[in-house]
Amino acid sequence: MAAPIKSPGRVSAPGDGGVGDSPLRPDGTLKVAGEFAYASDLWIDGMLWGATLRSPHPRARIVSVDVGPALAVPGVRAVLTHEDVPGRKLFGLDDPDQPVLAFGEVRHQGEPVALVAADHPETARRAMERIAVEYEVLEPVTDPRAVIADPEGLKVQDRGGIVRHQPVVVGDVAAAKRAAEVVVAGEYEVGIQDQAFLGPEAGLAIPAEGGGLDLYVSTQWMHQDVRQIAPCLGLDEEQIHMTLAGVGGAFGGREDLSMQIHAGMLALHTGRPVKMSYNRYESFFGHVHRHPAQMRYEYGAAADGTLLYADVEIVLDGGAYTSSTVNVTGNAASLGVGPYEIPNIRIDAYGVYTNNPPCGAMRGFGAVQACFAYESMMDRLADACDLSPVEVRRRNAVSQGSRLATGQVIEAPAPLAEMLTRLEAMPMPPALDTASGTADLRDLPGGASQTTHGEGVVRGVGYGVGIKNICFSEGFDDLSTARVRLEVIGGEPTALVHTAAAEVGQGLVTVEAQIARTELGVQKVVIAPADNRVGDAGSSSASRQSYMTGGAVKTACEAVRAELLALAGRRLGRAHGDLAVAGGKIVSRAGGVLASIEEVLGGDAIEETREYHHRPTAPMDPVTGQGRSHTQLALCVHRAVVDVDVDLGLVKVVELAAVQDVGRILNRLSLEGQIHGGSAQGLGLAVMEEIVVSGGLVRNPSFTDYLIPTILDMPPMRLDILENPDPEAPYGLRGAGEPPTLSSTPAIVAAIRDATGRALTRVPVRPEHIVA
Amino acid sequence: MRDSEDMDFLRPMTWEDALAAKAAHPGALPVQGGTDVMVEINFDVRRPEALLDLNPVRELAEWDAVDGRLRVGAGVPYVRVIAELGDRLPGLAQASRTVGSPQIRNRGTVGGNLGAASPAGDSHPPLLAGGAEIEVESAARGVRMIPAADFYTGVKRNALEPDELVRAFWTRPAAGPQYFSKIGTRNAMVIAVCSFAIALHPGERRVGTGVGSAAPTPRRAAAAEEFLSAELDWEGRGPLPDSVARRFGDLVREAAAPIDDVRGTADYRRHALAVMARRTLAWAWNDHRAGTAGKEAS
Helix, strand or coil: CCCCECCCCCEECCCCCCCCCCCCCCCHHHHHCCCCCCHHHCECCCCEEEEEEECCCCCEEEEEEECHHHHCCCCEEEEECHHHCCCCCEECCCCCCEECCCCCEECCCCCEEEEEEECCHHHHHHHHHHCEEEEEECCCCCCHHHHHHCCCCCCCECCECEEEEEEEEECCHHHHHHHCCEEEEEEEEECECCCCCCCCCEEEEEECHHHCEEEEECCCEHHHHHHHHHHHHCCCHHHEEEEECCCCCCCCCCCCCCCHHHHHHHHHHHCCCEEEECCHHHHHHHCCEECCEEEEEEEEECCCCCEEEEEEEEEEECCCCCCCHHHHHHHHHHCCCCCECCCEEEEEEEEECCCCCCEECCCCCCHHHHHHHHHHHHHHHHHHHCCCHHHHHHHHECCCCCECCCCCECCCCCCHHHHHHHHHHCCCCCCCCCCCCCCCHHHCCCHHHCCCCCCCEEEEEEEEEEEEEECCCCCCCCCEEEEEEEEEECCEEEEEEEECECCCCCCHHHHHHHHHHHHHCCCEEEECCCECCCCCCCCCCCCCHHHHHHHHHHHHHHHHHHHHHHHHHHHHCCCHHHEEEECCEEEECCCEEEEEHHHHHCCCCEEEEEEECCCCCCCCCCCCCCCCCCCEEEEEEEEEEEEEECCCCEEEEEEEEEEEECCCCCCHHHHHHHHHHHHHHHHHHHHCCCECEECCEECCCCCCCCCCCCCCCCCCEEEEEECCCCCCCHHHCCCCCCHHHHHHHHHHHHHHHHHHCCCCCEECCCHHHHHC | CCCCCCCEEECCCCHHHHHHHHHHCCCEEEECCCCCHHHHHHCCCCCCCEEEECCCCHHHHCEEEECCEEEEECCCEHHHHHHHHCCCCHHHHHHHHCCCCHHHHHHCEHHHHHHHCCCCCCCHHHHHHCCCEEEEEECCCEEEEEEHHHHEEECCEECCCCCCEEEEEEECCCCCCEEEEEECCCCCCCCCCEEEEEEEEHHHCEEEEEEECCCCCCECCHHHHHHHHHHCCCCCCCCCCHHHHHHHHHHHHHHCCCCCECCECHHHHHHHHHHHHHHHHHHHHHHHHHCCCCCCCC
């Protein structure tokens, strides 16, 4: 069958920039102009529309399902339940424990129960409402601490109530408690943040010859999708051809499957193409969110602020299914006290099953929650020791050669103390001018809503530090694969780069082209659509694609270049060890320019495929948490300046400043965008973003009431980007997308505390917390 | 479970035809802009028997000065209220400035806000504070005028009969300072957690108020108005005693009957109303003392 309309094609990378330049991205103009084809724009003649009936209850026994009334609606082509799943009835990102369609029991609000395919989306939706499901409503399990206390009695799944308990044990905390001169303690909470990507889940499934499927979806990790889809559909993985459709943001929320198996079931059942496209409301139930956290911290220190011990409990609520809770819990444990040297540590990190909304991957992945707590603790320690927030952090900061809580030695540069010093030295924004009465309302807390002309406005300053693991951890070999082909097209040497890596808006394909230009000395680079006709690229998550797929493209280009130089040696009659490519030419040290690439290649093409692996990592010891579990570690530090209307509890973030060490800047424009965006997402968590849940039910599944920052909420940023290379990584780079998401949240909350004197132990901070 | 019968789409080109269509289809839901109605239709929150699209009715998109009052058609969008009426209706213009995004303000209208009658509608408090009247009309009985204070009858309910449509609102150009203030938990594009409008009417030695999103309907704070009208030094334009501002804030707070919901707690709403009442009063009184009419929306 022909490709659908609005499916992606080959893209010429604009500009001629190599590594270190800032060429524009191929999708930029299209997105700004509203012309980019997202997955929701996919279309093929004759397609049906799928709809998903979801559970209204967080926990209920399914007594009966009657699809008859739905099947009777004219225009309906299929109504499917779990009985129609062709293969395995369970799927899951790491662990197949999630029903494709619920059977026996529903375990969270919004859990899929039945599917409809119809000629028109509205028909599908109406028919869906006619499916009669009888539920016996059960009391939902919603308190994760209660589950820890009684994991057998309060189990949501047969397997028990706890997904993972990961301790970290270093030194002798009991002895250190006796020695500490200063003790500080706090309890902290993080609400459920949503990825809130702007392009809801969508895709198109087309029956293929031989009983297979062509799938066009917006996702983050195609090969892992196919590994989950195939067994449920009763297909071999080779029978599924998946192509990445236009992705409108991801942030972890597309790492789990959404509509993929459902559309596949409907397509196989009807023999027709089936499109599924969630609206915003459904999207809130169509993907996992950031784990909410409840955390108890106690730190002891010497009188000079030198940390002696940390005693920590972190509870992460994963909802009903495993998703990535195992690894989120591992991150929270291994990074639970942040980038500080602490000789005695006890951490207990728990991931728990409940009937609350399902949680999984989101930018920062377990490190975000802990960061809010440990940075709040550093501020408490500063207060108790009468030190500045910067000084207390500097005194305890890790550096190259330090050990993390897991015992892992930080082998690459980690100049945290220097980063803090540079941050502190950055100029401050001007004071708010309220005296003249001419302040623009939009510069004040409340903005154009005019809640103040300056009354009650107090400025505050706060600092935050975060450390994030880059690439997958704990022994996982998250490889990437790239195929690079060099040939002369239209008289010009052209590199075609083909990977399965998902461009989710982060700018990966731009960097791929830059790498190909640098390694091959060509200008013209074409990016093939990402699909599974090439090997696994791993997930577009964990800040890993520049490292892993960048590494794969670099390695494949090096192989192509070696072939090219060997060919040039043969054709030019020279030893190829002396040859290099530069500016589209074959050059030698002795002879200068010898030939152009097109002269050497002629009508030949050179194509190489390479896999790239990072250094192996080790699991965490299940009892002590020790182990070299991370590939790479990245630091970011933030300073936040806020104006708070202390009478109304409204906050205007005036400025965010950040220092981040990225090892090597590949594309400054994209990188700054990543730091701005990560900081904005952290700002959202600090002051507004929360899925509010009550009794397992989501109370605000819309952009009317789930608020994300606007341009009037996100301030201008000062950035200081350092380049201390990591010798293990391609070009020395360090993954950059997640670290700013960690540290902006605690910096902003610290600034609000500075302005208000309130303890503020929960994010997002709401106005009533400030005025209470 | 809704029925899947078709929904008519009525598109009169004149006011007369619109009234006739409403008389013939009393269950038709008027669309005046559509920024609220269409969201609900898209999410199937409601499925009226018909939509009555008033956007093509050109006379609704006009405003005029009649006998010293302004008559503003139900179809005048917020962007024009700000640009064309900001000098004469500063409180309403400030409120309009807080509605949604520029795209929403290009399309949304005060008429639509009145039709929806949401307690959180941004235009209601300044209409109440300014003593506006709503001109409604039916083909059978002609025009009647409803004071804004009598217009809102319940949560998302208004005083319209099934065959009536909102034609315009009438209000006097500001004769004194007016202010609108609204709490949202971000700095733009936010539904009111609660809101407050004040209008000084020095000629009548009277204060008008409007409270939004803090009761089943938008409402006046009548006791606060009465107290303040009597306490203010209208002639002498003396400074505002703190005790008066505080008492005014307390009375505004007492006029509210808010609930706890996902946007905020009842306690916070009451607290914030008192603060907004004091602040807006201070701004208005300072303007009055300085002889200025209040800020236009920027």
